[in-house]
Amino acid sequence: MKAGTIHGLGVSPGTARAPLARLAPPIRTAATDPVTEEPEAALARIEWALGAVAAEMAERADRAQGVAVDILLTTSAMAGDPTLLTVAGERLRAGSPTGHAVTTAVETFCAQLQAHGGYLAERVTDLRDIAARAVALLAGVPMPGIPAPGHPIVLTARDLSPADTATLPGSDVVALLTEEGGPTSHTAILAKSLGLPAVVGCPAAAELPVGVPVLVDGSTGEVRIGPDAERGAVAAGLSAVRPTVATGPGRTRDGVGVALLNNVGTLADAVAAASTDSEGVGLFRTEFLFLGRRTEPRVEEQTDAYTEVLRAFGARPVVLRTLDAGSDKPLPFLPLGEEDNPALGVRGLRTSTVFPEALSRQLTAVAEAARGLGRSVRVMAPMVATAEEASWFADTAREHGIADVGVMIEVPAAALRAGELLDVVDFVSIGTNDLGQYTMAADRAAGALGHLLDPWQPALLDLVALVGAAGRARGKPVGVCGEAASDPLLAAVLVGLGVTSLSMAPVSRPAVHAELAGLSAEDCVAIAEAALGSVGARQARAHAREVRDQRWSVPE
Amino acid sequence: MASRTVTIASKVGLHARPAATFSRAAAASGLPVTLSVGDKEPVNAASILAVMGLGVGYGQQVTLTAEGAGAEEALDRLAELLAGEEAGQ
Numbered sequence: 001m002k003a004g005t006i007h008g009l010g011v012s013p014g015t016a017r018a019p020l021a022r023l024a025p026p027i028r029t030a031a032t033d034p035v036t037e038e039p040e041a042a043l044a045r046i047e048w049a050l051g052a053v054a055a056e057m058a059e060r061a062d063r064a065q066g067v068a069v070d071i072l073l074t075t076s077a078m079a080g081d082p083t084l085l086t087v088a089g090e091r092l093r094a095g096s097p098t099g100h101a102v103t104t105a106v107e108t109f110c111a112q113l114q115a116h117g118g119y120l121a122e123r124v125t126d127l128r129d130i131a132a133r134a135v136a137l138l139a140g141v142p143m144p145g146i147p148a149p150g151h152p153i154v155l156t157a158r159d160l161s162p163a164d165t166a167t168l169p170g171s172d173v174v175a176l177l178t179e180e181g182g183p184t185s186h187t188a189i190l191a192k193s194l195g196l197p198a199v200v201g202c203p204a205a206a207e208l209p210v211g212v213p214v215l216v217d218g219s220t221g222e223v224r225i226g227p228d229a230e231r232g233a234v235a236a237g238l239s240a241v242r243p244t245v246a247t248g249p250g251r252t253r254d255g256v257g258v259a260l261l262n263n264v265g266t267l268a269d270a271v272a273a274a275s276t277d278s279e280g281v282g283l284f285r286t287e288f289l290f291l292g293r294r295t296e297p298r299v300e301e302q303t304d305a306y307t308e309v310l311r312a313f314g315a316r317p318v319v320l321r322t323l324d325a326g327s328d329k330p331l332p333f334l335p336l337g338e339e340d341n342p343a344l345g346v347r348g349l350r351t352s353t354v355f356p357e358a359l360s361r362q363l364t365a366v367a368e369a370a371r372g373l374g375r376s377v378r379v380m381a382p383m384v385a386t387a388e389e390a391s392w393f394a395d396t397a398r399e400h401g402i403a404d405v406g407v408m409i410e411v412p413a414a415a416l417r418a419g420e421l422l423d424v425v426d427f428v429s430i431g432t433n434d435l436g437q438y439t440m441a442a443d444r445a446a447g448a449l450g451h452l453l454d455p456w457q458p459a460l461l462d463l464v465a466l467v468g469a470a471g472r473a474r475g476k477p478v479g480v481c482g483e484a485a486s487d488p489l490l491a492a493v494l495v496g497l498g499v500t501s502l503s504m505a506p507v508s509r510p511a512v513h514a515e516l517a518g519l520s521a522e523d524c525v526a527i528a529e530a531a532l533g534s535v536g537a538r539q540a541r542a543h544a545r546e547v548r549d550q551r552w553s554v555p556e
Numbered sequence: 557m558a559s560r561t562v563t564i565a566s567k568v569g570l571h572a573r574p575a576a577t578f579s580r581a582a583a584a585s586g587l588p589v590t591l592s593v594g595d596k597e598p599v600n601a602a603s604i605l606a607v608m609g610l611g612v613g614y615g616q617q618v619t620l621t622a623e624g625a626g627a628e629e630a631l632d633r634l635a636e637l638l639a640g641e642e643a644g645q
Contacts, residue, residue: 116611
């Protein structure tokens with residue numbers, strides 16, 4: 001195979017191009033390998049090898065950061081599991097060669113985990129890696145691992161083990177491509193946390209020759225090969241082989257500003273996002289202060305927490321969302337009782353109408369934090385359905401001394417009458433995840449309904465278009481703070497529909513920045529029209545992609 | 557023989573991380589502790605692989621047993637771990 005395109009599952013956004021390199025494959029063991037030692041001696045060596053693997057994983061966990069720590073510690077615990085030795089001992093006494101006893105002992109547990117599916121089945125990769133490492137130690141050969149040629153590479157493998165992925169930071173790897181793995185595999189989790197573009201579940205990757213240039217698009221799952229990769233790299237504006245790094249404020253090619261903000265849910269998130277060139281916070285979820293508490297946090301405690309977040313962002317705008325609680329996230333100090341259907345029950349701002357004092361205390365703390373720092377702050381309410389609710393919230397917030405007040409558009413009724421809501425508030429922010437669930441009558445937690453929750457559903461885009469038009473007519477900002485904002489192509493559609501700011505996880509920002517920088521405002525409108533004129537989510541995505549590919553050009 | 561029946565509080569069930577925390581605590585008790593669910597064979601609670609292999613989900617009931625001095629106290633601690641929020645983190 002010299003040219004063409006193959007597909008997998010895009011699990012970590014971004015685009016990168018480099019020659020392909022393959023992970024050194026593990027040694028295969030077989031029942032027919034020679035038996036060279038007595039079972040007791042073999043078992044002692046296996047105990048040593050597994051112990052060494054457990055120790056190495058624990059040591060790597062010490063040096064790792066974030067999600068990698070847990071994965072490595074769990075892997076270390078699995079390598080040190082005494083049951084593994086018991087099973088290997090049985091195999092040795094039945095006449096198995098040493099290395100193969102390790103392989104088959106591990107495979108016994110792999111079979112059990114695979115039978116459960118889902119998350120447990122995906123841990124099989126971690127387990128096989130333990131065996132591969134122990135077998136390499138027993139045979140006295142180098143450990144399987146990541147090649148280091150001294151130039152950028154796209155790394156491909158059947159799947160990556162935690163030990164492999166833990167050594168990715170600082171390596172030559174600019175993107176990942178694996179034959180196996182799903183959206184919750186640690187390859188996906190770690191790639192996302194490292195900001196490395198990644199495509200998983202791509203069996204065709206097994207056929208690719210080492211050294212061929214490949215272009216990996218971690219958003220769409222598309223992998224272009226050979227000359228196609230070179231052409232694609234030019235189209236995507238990749239002059240260098242490193243992933244594009246976005247700097248400066250978000251804007252279209254013709255200079256229309258689109259603020260690229262971050263969603264934050266904890267103080268740690270906020271501090272991390274503030275250290276990037278983020279333009280501010282589009283959604284600061286305040287639930288972390290309240291969940292798991294027996295009593296409501298005092299005003300002083302809330303003030304301290306809000307102060308910390310506002311201070312981290314200096315003069316950059318921060319939109320704080322007031323408490324989003326409901327019977328699905330019960331709080332002992334806001335007793336709402338059981339509901340048969342919490343998604344349609346008392347939640348979001350509705351909770352605040354039942355317990356107005358709690359909202360008042362939160363707004364007092366927010367205003368106090370902003371006053372203390374001498375800076376401004378914006379607040380918005382979740383789950384607003386009518387202009388009356390929006391008006392009540394705006395009045396309440398202004399009474400507390402907060403000038404810039406908005407509401408979230410998550411209920412179809414609010415999108416349909418967005419103009420009335422915008423007349424009484426200063427801005428709106430569309431929560432595409434909830435708006436999608438209520439538009440399609442599909443529970444966000446129901447896996448089987450995933451296709452209905454696709455943010456490319458034209459019905460959802462129609463509602464976004466209504467809100468965008470209402471904002472344009474009044475000259476008021478319309479933001480998006482759902483998953484949709486982190487998909488570069490969909491971000492262009494949203495801008496074309498009149499959205500003026502996009503809020504997303506920090507890791508998604510560079511790809512969205514680069515996409516918008518290559519499109520004019522008019523291009524975005526044309527891409528949006530292509531999506532709106534489609535039947536179904538799949539066609540909307542395809543039509544938008546077609547127009548985008550004709551129009552995108554390298555920013556000057 | 558001491559025994560406890562507990563409902564799993566971890567929202568993700570006894571998957572990798574909660575299983576690691578639990579099996580480490582079981583090993584630290586120094587007693588032979590078993591874990592069983594439904595009519596499956598009881599397994600060694602100190603073995604993370606055996607615990608994960610049971611595939612225990614959120615809200616399922618499991619039974620712990622232990623023998624020897626301090627068994628009651630050890631099971632109290634382990635039951636608390638399975639029924640508490642910590643295992644779900």
